[in-house]
Amino acid sequence: MAGDRITSSEDLTDAYPNPASPASLFKEIDHVDENYATLIAASPFVVLATAGPEGLDCSPRGDAPGFVTVRDSKTLLLPDRRGNNRLDSFRNILSDNRIGMLFLIPGYGQTLRVNGCAELSCDPGLCAQFEAAGKRPASVMIIHVEKVFFQCSRAVVRAELWNPERQADKTSLPSAGTILRDITARNEEIATFDGQAYDAALPGRIKATLY
Structure with missing residues (x-):
């Protein structure tokens, strides 16, 4: 360790001597099971993380609960609703298709994390499935799931995120x-x-x- 800086795996072990609990490890699976599908269906908000040649991006996505669809246990579909057209996330995906997703559910302490890779589709039939208010998305993100796990509620509880008095x-x-x-x-x-x-x-x- 260089002074107080953590610069290696050994430094991390010294700073965090207590190992991860078994539950924190076996909750991670490589597909969307029934319980995780229920959480995705209840979520109206997800944060999408991508990386590309120009740097990192973290983008909010939201709509009615269930706007992210579970097509099957290894595939999610995310329609692109109207935004500012910066297209930072999409440009990143074209060069590096790895993504991370953080789902939030109002009133629920746990968050859900999904890691995988993504591709973009403007197939008319696929976009038509996600028509809302008479408008079709310009594209749909097809997410190939690699890791899924829930995050414990400590951060949400500490933040009192769903407490209306804290707005x-x-x-x-x-x-x-x-x-x-x-x-x-x-x-x-x-x-x-x-x-x-x-x-x-x-x-x-x-x-x-x-x-």
């Missing part, structure tokens, strides 16, 4: 318009941004472009 007061936080206004103000190459107008129009724009 932030939005007025105490910078709005999207404020963030954009201040960033553009520091860049002389970008025209002045009207953050107040952006905030006023945002709720209606989100409603009109949700799908």
Whole structure:
């Protein structure tokens, strides 16, 4: 160990001398079983992690519970709902198809982790299966499952994530318009941004472009 820095597996063992419990190891399986499928069907929100030549990406995905479909025990389907079209996750997948997923279920302490690899499809028949509000996704991610396991509830409990009394007061936080206004103000190459107008129009724009 170099000073207080952990730089090797041996350093990790010294810093964390208690081994993982048997349950934390055998809960990991290579497929989606009935219990894990139930959790996926109940989840309205998943965080998607990817990696590519330009770096890492962690992207939120959400819709009605069950928007991620279990096609079979080794395959998940994730429709791409409308977003900002940065396509960071997709560009990464084209060069490195490894992904990680973290499913959250409001009111439920455990989270679900899925690791695997992904491919992108714009097959019309497949996209039609995920039509919502009269709109079809531009593509569907086909996820080939390699590892599935649940994460214990300690982090959610510590954060009191589902406690309504812990919800932030939005007025105490910078709005999207404020963030954009201040960033553009520091860049002389970008025209002045009207953050107040952006905030006023945002709720209606989100409603009109949700799908």
